[in-house]
Amino acid sequence: MAESSGSVPPASPPHPPLLSGGWYHGMSPDEVLGPGRYPLHVPGDKSVRKALLLTLGFGPAGLCYVSRSGGLICSALTMLAVIMFGFPPLLIAWPLSMVCAAIMASGMHAEYQGR
Known part of the structure; x- marks a missing residue:
């Protein structure tokens, strides 16, 4: 079998699952896990x-x-x-x-x- 003249493509790391939030871990308890920060509505005090x-x-x-x-x-x-x-x-x-x-x-x- 003949050898190919093309080069080997560079290796790329696998992408993290989208639902895990990847490498980002939220700093605040008002954020949900995910690919970004999503502010949650915090209900106010009710009399x-x-x-x-x-x-x-x-x-x-x-x-x-x-x-x-x-x-x-x-x-x-x-x-x-x-x-x-x-x-x-x-x-x-x-x-x-x-x-x-x-x-x-x-x-x-x-x-x-x-x-």
């Missing part, structure tokens, strides 16, 4: 008193103070129940949303204080 007042005044829509998606879902389900069964579901949904708002806000308050 339990304010959460209770908003849910007392606005019902399930007041949950949006603590959780937008939770408030919108709870409001939509409450409206659906009111349409189907009349106003008695409000007697359950209103206090239940107040309890949920207080629990969620106290959890966010405790997490914020722990940082």
Whole structure:
């Protein structure tokens, strides 16, 4: 067999897996592993008193103070129940949303204080 006249290409090190972050290791706990730095949204401190007042005044829509998606879902389900069964579901949904708002806000308050 005849020898080739071409040269041997230079060796290149293998690339690190993209999900491991490669050689970069985050400096802050607010970063995720990956090929770059991605800042994460840190939820702020939520007042339990304010959460209770908003849910007392606005019902399930007041949950949006603590959780937008939770408030919108709870409001939509409450409206659906009111349409189907009349106003008695409000007697359950209103206090239940107040309890949920207080629990969620106290959890966010405790997490914020722990940082």
